[in-house]
Amino acid sequence: MPLSYDAPERIFTLSTERTTYQMRVDEHGYLLHLYYGARTSANTSYLITYADRSGMCGCPHDVADRTYSLDVLPQEYPFQGEGDMRSPLLMVRGDDGTFGCDLRYKSHELRDGKYGLPGLPAVYDEGQQDAAQSLSITLADERLGLEVELLYGLMPAYDVITRAAVIKNVGTGRITVEKAQTACLDFVTGDFDVITFDGRHAMERRLSRHAVGNGSFSVGSRRGMSSNQYNPVMVLCDGDATETSGRAWSMSFVYSGSFLAEVERDQFEQTRMQMGLASDLFSYPLEPGEQIVAPEVIMTYSAAGLERISHNLHRCIRERVCRGPWRDSPRPVLINSWEACYFDFTGDRLVELAKKAADLGLDMLVMDDGWFGARSDDHRGLGDWVPNMAKLGGTVADLARRVNECGLGFGIWVEPEMVNEDSDLFREHPDWALAIPGKDPVLGRDQLVLDLSRADVRDNLFEQLSAVLDQGGIEYVKWDYNRSIVDVYSRVATDQGKVLYDYMLGLYDLLERVRTRYPDLLIEGCSAGGGRFDAGMLYYTPQIWTSDNTDARNRLEIQYGTSFGYPCSAVGAHVSACPNEITGRTVPLGARGTVAMAGGAFGYELDLMDLPDRACEIIRTQVKTYRDIEHLVREGLFYRLSDPRADDVAAWEFVSEDGSEALVCAVVTRVDGYAKANYVVPRGLTPGATYRMVSNGTEFSADALMDMGLPLTVPNSPYENFMYRLERVD
Incomplete structure (x- = not known):
């Protein structure tokens, strides 16, 4: 059986096609991690050893056995307060101000089908064909009235196990959650490397690999988004693991906000890998009856190197995270107006661009920033999603119809989460922006962040967006987000430590409302390029603009790193003009096309009107070639045949x-x-x-x-x- 419980041994076993995951409730009620590796039917309890390892490793009072200490034992959900001095997943503070809890097994439930997380993105199943199962294990602290429901999702055909945690106050006093991570893996032995994906705006997801030594290593984001700087994917592998050999384990966070991923090697050369919400600017009070959900982590294991880790994640995210009609459909080859026109365009100019794009064989024109309100530069207008009819020569629907008559679909750019101080929305509702009273706000790109934790703000944005989309003719939306959150203060929040988490719930709510109202709309995620390239956003947007850097040489490295955790079907990759506006580099048009065709959302980001005849012929050939190979890019297994950082x-x-x-x-x-x-x-x-x-x-x-x-x-x-x-x- 893929999911089973051995009652006499109190062992839970979860098995996929190639892997097995085991844990055990011990005689003291603690949930210990046993094994995650190659598929086996064996009882792996023998891997845990007991010894008196010094009085410095404390044991729970009721155990009174110096060979037993949570500071040494591998755990499923480590918490602060009962002797484990390694990094915990959970830290709570009681109503009396004291820290610490003692979580012990209370109950469990096995059921068919994959669990869901209301209000949060998560892997889903599609009925009996997936043979998905779920396991719920409840741990409890009776003193605090605290329960933690650990959720495990088993996707056998994908070699994937998911985890989430629901932290509940079932008592009579307030509990404040100070740290809430989702998943950890405890290894009792092994010499490992840790692989992460770091970078910056315009150079995202560059692979970094380090040997794990004694101490702690962490990456994460405090920016209110998963960030351009660190991506919420982490791989732990044997020190000699390659693409095709060695053991590897990965965690991918299905969440788009601040996060923390850690690896710690302890005093006994044991290793803990963990992932979840960032604890910076996080302090989440729970009144009696309230709960908070630690978002989902996707885990997978490979005994055959890094390549299989990627294949497992690609399949799972492409087929069971992405949703809607575009999940399995070819994406339109598009021309984006930004590098062709920037803010300087009219409806007539866009129609001329559309005619040229149609002549070259493209499928869609996307009107980028500058079509609404007083938006003639990036200093004003954000928040006022009212079409500038004088600039467009009519309504958005009128322009869409004209573009359609050229034979192209039509799309628009939006940045709904932001507002300029020079906007009608801000003048009417300055309290809707995240800003600390009495402190000058920090600006990014001359804009503030709207408080999406507020229902009235989300309602206003939904109404504004609907007024545009209801006009018809819009088949695609590029959803941008161009700054970090610095001033964390909501005018309606009673506890500011809730704001960043509640903001993300608000974003997901808004995106879900848009998806529900416009089920055929193709939404592309974007955040200064690749600042929110994560599995959480892919639940709502099946493709993401991978980086604002379209230089083909840099894109080789960016797309290489991205491929470790994400399917190529999700990669937005365009051919842009040369010299490249960010790097100044010139790369031949043929190579630019070959690199961009490695993404499942292919297009162009340049002024087609100025191209010589030879370039136009190359583009026609590229578009035809891409249509011939698109099914392989979108659905095929991806193999990294070289390392573009080091190889010729x-x-x-x-x-x-x-x-x-x-x-x-x-x-x-x-x-x-x-x-x-x-x-x-x-x-x-x-x-x-x-x-x-x-x-x-x-x-x-x-x-x-x-x-x-x-x-x-x-x-x-x-x-x-x-x-x-x-x-x-x-």
Whole structure:
């Protein structure tokens, strides 16, 4: 059975196709973690050892056994207050101001189907075909009247186990939650590396790998969003793990706000990996009968290297986090007006751009910032979502109709969570912005953040957006968010430590209302590019603008790091003008296209009107090529064939699930005098099969390709690019 409970041994076992997860309620009522690794039917309790390891490792008063200490034992949900001095998942303060709790097993329930989290994004199942199951384990502290319901979701076919926690006040006094994380993995032995994905605006999700030594290592965000600086995905792996060998465990946070991910190696060389809400600016009081949900963490394990971790996450997020009709559908190839026009456009100019885009074979025109209110620059107008009819030459619906007549779909840009001080909305409702009374607010891009923890603010935004979308003709919305939250103060909150969490619940509420009212609308997430690229946003927006940096050389690294935790179907990637506006670098149009086609949301970000004829022909060919390969990019297994940070060739591959098709892509990033030949070694082909090159009919042995590789022509200049389509000869 995938999910079982051994009553005599009090052991819970959760098994997927390749993995097993075990935990046990011990004789003292504590829930201990036993095992997460390759699938097994064995009782793994033998992994836990007991010894008197010094009186410094305290034991609970009622245990009175110096060989027993929570400071040493591996735990499922470590908490502060009963002797474990490592980093806890839970810290609470009672009504009397004291810290600490003592959580012991109370009850459990096994049920079919995947649990849901009202108001929060979570992995979902689609009925019996998924064979999903859920486990609920309740831990309790009777003194405080505190209960924690641990939720486990089992998705066997995806090799994924999810976790969430519901923290409840079932007593008579107030309880304040000071730290609320979701999941941890305790390892009693092992020498590990930790992999995280850091960066900054315009250089997001660069892979960092460090050996885990004694002490603590953490990454996270205090910015009110998952952030450009650190991404809420963490991988723990054997020190010698590679793409195809070694053990690896990953955690991915299904949440878009501030977070904390930690790894700690303790005094006995045991390792704890954990993830959840950030504790900075967080202090969440619960009155009797209230609860808070620690958002979901997706966990997966691989005994075959990092590649399988990515494949598991890609499948799960693409198929069971993303929702709606666009989840499984080809996305439109679009032209975004920003780099073509910036704020300087009219409806007539956009129609001319649409005509050119249609001539080049594109599917959609997206009108970016500057179409509403007094918005002629980024100093004014945010919050006033009223179309500027003089600028557009009519209503948004009128412009959409004109663009449709050119043969293109139509989309718009919005940034609903923000407001400029120079706006009608702010002049009427200055209290709707997050700002500390008596303190000059910190501005970002000349804007403040609206208080989405307030229902009246969300209602106003929904009404404004609906007034535009109800006009019809809008098929796509780019939902942007261009600053961090600094001044954490809500005029209606009784406790300011609740604001950042409640803000995120408010954002999810607003997005869900928009999705429900406009179920066919394609929403692309954006936050200064990749500042909210996380599984939480993908629950509402099936694609995300990956980075404001469209320089193809930098994008090789950005998309490489992104691929470890997220499917390529979610990656928004466009071809932009050169020299690139951020880096000043010039990369040939062909290479820019090859790099951008590695994303499932492909398009262009330049002024089509100024292009020479040769560039137009290249774009026509790129669009046609992308339509031919789009199904592989969206649905295929993704293979990282090189490391673009270190190798002379950046190479990657898509292979259909059944192995019948493959697409091998490469871009030469370095050329020396009398350059050597480069070989790209594909993976994932059907052993023993023969593959035919689509372009010229040449046939290859799959085994030879996966052994020695595919030769590229000797490069004459940097950024020569290659795209080889292979079909299995059945």
